[in-house]
Amino acid sequence: xxxxxxxxxxxxxxxxxxxxxxxxxxxxxxxxxxxxxxxxxxxxxxxxxxxxxxxxxxxxxxxxxxxxxxxxxxxxxxxxxxxxxxxxxxxxxxxxxxxxxxxxxxxxxxxxxxxxxxxxxxxxxxxxxxxxxxxxxxxxxxxxxxxxxxxxxxxxxxxxxxxxxxxxxxxxxxxxxxxxxxxxxxxxxxxxxxxxxxxxxxxxxxxxxxxxxxxxxxxxxxxxxxxxxxxxxxxxxxxxxxxxxxxxxxxxxxxxxxxxxxxxxxxxxxxxxxxxxxxxxxxxxxxxxxxxxxxxxxxxxxxxxxxxxxxxxxxxxxxxxxxxxxxxxxxxxxxxxxxxxxxxxxxxxxxxxxxxxxxxxxxxxxxxxxxxxxxxxxxxxxxxx
Ligand SMILES: *Cc1c(COP(=O)(O)O)cnc(C)c1O
Numbered sequence: 001x002x003x004x005x006x007x008x009x010x011x012x013x014x015x016x017x018x019x020x021x022x023x024x025x026x027x028x029x030x031x032x033x034x035x036x037x038x039x040x041x042x043x044x045x046x047x048x049x050x051x052x053x054x055x056x057x058x059x060x061x062x063x064x065x066x067x068x069x070x071x072x073x074x075x076x077x078x079x080x081x082x083x084x085x086x087x088x089x090x091x092x093x094x095x096x097x098x099x100x101x102x103x104x105x106x107x108x109x110x111x112x113x114x115x116x117x118x119x120x121x122x123x124x125x126x127x128x129x130x131x132x133x134x135x136x137x138x139x140x141x142x143x144x145x146x147x148x149x150x151x152x153x154x155x156x157x158x159x160x161x162x163x164x165x166x167x168x169x170x171x172x173x174x175x176x177x178x179x180x181x182x183x184x185x186x187x188x189x190x191x192x193x194x195x196x197x198x199x200x201x202x203x204x205x206x207x208x209x210x211x212x213x214x215x216x217x218x219x220x221x222x223x224x225x226x227x228x229x230x231x232x233x234x235x236x237x238x239x240x241x242x243x244x245x246x247x248x249x250x251x252x253x254x255x256x257x258x259x260x261x262x263x264x265x266x267x268x269x270x271x272x273x274x275x276x277x278x279x280x281x282x283x284x285x286x287x288x289x290x291x292x293x294x295x296x297x298x299x300x301x302x303x304x305x306x307x308x309x310x311x312x313x314x315x316x317x318x319x320x321x322x323x324x325x326x327x328x329x330x331x332x333x334x335x336x337x338x339x340x341x342x343x344x345x346x347x348x349x350x351x352x353x354x355x356x357x358x359x360x361x362x363x364x365x366x367x368x369x370x371x372x373x374x375x376x377x378x379x380x381x382x383x384x385x
Pocket of ligand 1: 009069070071072073075100102147149150151176178179199200201202208210
């Protein structure tokens with residue numbers, strides 16, 4: 001059976017070039033980057049060359065890149081690191097209601113330790129209002145954290161505007177850019193961010209590897225203590241193979257970013273058009289203009305997203321409902337609820353995220369399969385028409 005993967009916001013396959021770059025670091029070049037002999041130096045050189053490459057993708061300096069185990073850790077290090085270091089200055093953090101759990105749960109933990117968090121709402125199409133953000137700033141605000149693009153609905157936030165506000169008020173500005181790095185431009189100076197989280201497995205690199213950009217002069221406390229690796233900000237023997245893979249993935253992404261974004265935008269718009277033509281009582285969630293090229297999030301009335309997902313899976317198609325992390329739970333997606341959807345409308349949603357392997361033929365097949373699935377479940381449902 002034909003298999004079509006359209007869940008690239010959950011994870012991506014490791015690109016062949018990335019795997020090839022990583023392999024020697026599991027065998028011949030196995031050294032510990034902290035060792036002083038030639039085995040160690042070989043690993044150390046690979047580590048520093050990788051740092052340069054990741055920095056280049058972000059328009060940053062190599063010294064500003066801290067390697068971590070992924071997006072979740074980078075988000076934790078940003079929030080907890082700034083909070084711990086700046087707690088004498090203030091206890092207030094501003095974020096949004098549609099962040100990834102790596103941000104939301106970290107904020108909830110910080111609240112338990114006495115920090116105060118403002119969760120900004122979003123508009124019906126999923127966008128944060130910079131004026132509302134500015135109004136939420138207090139004298140004791142130490143950090144603003146707003147994601148670059150949302151993992152469920154793909155909306156791209158006005159980071160430049162927010163960055164200007166943060167800079168004017170002299171408040172640290174973090175962004176979770178896990179969904180944008182490698183897909184669209186993420187130049188840290190253009191965006192005006194002080195901290196930026198990224199994760200390799202979301203752009204054809206390996207799982208369990210990521211990085212945090214920390215602008216020079218930004219003061220944060222470490223949350224993992226030990227041998228003082230990564231400028232003391234993240235102790236632990238470096239995952240050299242993973243980091244080499246991350247760097248190769250970064251290079252690869254920057255080579256094809258523009259053409260791939262254009263191609264995916266066409267596929268996305270084709271899929272939206274086909275599905276909305278074939279299926280009544282359906283719509284796309286989130287902004288259509290400020291949106292990732294790869295993302296579509298549909299709501300279908302009178303059906304369960306779960307049933308659609310399983311039907312599509314039986315046809316070899318991999319998609320998701322809500323986000324991969326919350327899809328095992330029965331609660332409606334916090335992101336869709338924040339957009340103003342009713343719980344039952346959230347349950348009838350499907351996230352489709354395309355990537356390098358997808359073609360126009362795939363789009364046509366998926367559109368036809370979705371139409372078939374919705375028709376079938378509506379006809380057997382008491383609510384159906
Ligand atoms: C996937 C994701 C994360 C978590 O990254 P991991 O590397 O899987 O820990 C964080 N934020 C966003 C927006 C994501 O999509």
